[in-house]
Amino acid sequence: MKRAAVLLILLFLLVAGCSSDATSSNGPTSDATQARDSWLAMGPEDVRAFDGPGGELLLIFVDETYDIDGTYASALTWKLGDDYTTDYFVEEDSGSLWWYGRKGSWRAGRHGAQPRLVLDAATADERTVVELGDRAVTLKRGSGPVRVETPEGSYEPDPSGGATS
Template structure:
């Protein structure tokens, strides 16, 4: 993966293509492969292409931030997200998004941002990790989402999600507030089950299907 300038991107893609042909280090990306010249998913993320923090305006993950969601129909608690510093994966510093369900189940996902501002999903703790057992990092959020963009969020055993940008700038009202600077993404898993996620600029995820944001605490 190369994300610096157009010339660097082209050179990186050629080098990666040669590497995969020569040694079979990863499977070829399946359509839709990605946006803006990126190889998505990528079997070989380069640490020099990444930065230490995730500050993409659509998916900001500053350690210490906290998001709380509830079912919009019943008002019952649905999910709590918290961001914290994550482990290093193949030389790449990550930020971990901790998902806590009402029953106490915890899922820890690791993300990293490249120099162009794209956010990548590098693994789920205890389940898969980019570079291990054929798993490949996928695109969690482009730096500049555009209507119709399609990309894989990851590729790992039992996981083959495809995301598509469905709307931009649609007004969305959740229990906490109304947002008009939004990106709506539809994510379809390998079984064909789809979910809709809405992200607000400067906040992050504000809705998943019928679950809406009820509280957001910025890092202190």
């Protein structure tokens, strides 16, 4: 009887310890990559083409997630000529967008770096600008990126359709 009670208590503690998905106040409240009214409006393998002063800029939604500081983040790769840059994001169910880092530059959880809230869905307009280091991206709710500003200049959607999803 005593043994059964101990096993029952251990089982209860095990279940209680596994059922809570505690999140830090310094990060998103879910691992969702696609919200109902998504700001990125891109999914795995989607590609968006933009034209600008440096030629064609491609935004590629990578078909993988990355474990960054205990959270699974989606990757968005920027291709401009022969240069590739990858940023890591989490879009909450609420639509808020968190930046988890840039490959080769910084990542949340390394050297004290924290994820950065770059878009608060509760206060964002239908069109909003997100600052990502040396880039600024204009996002339209449900449509995704509609303009990209880089040190090279402004990039607009490719009028021919380019490599869009």
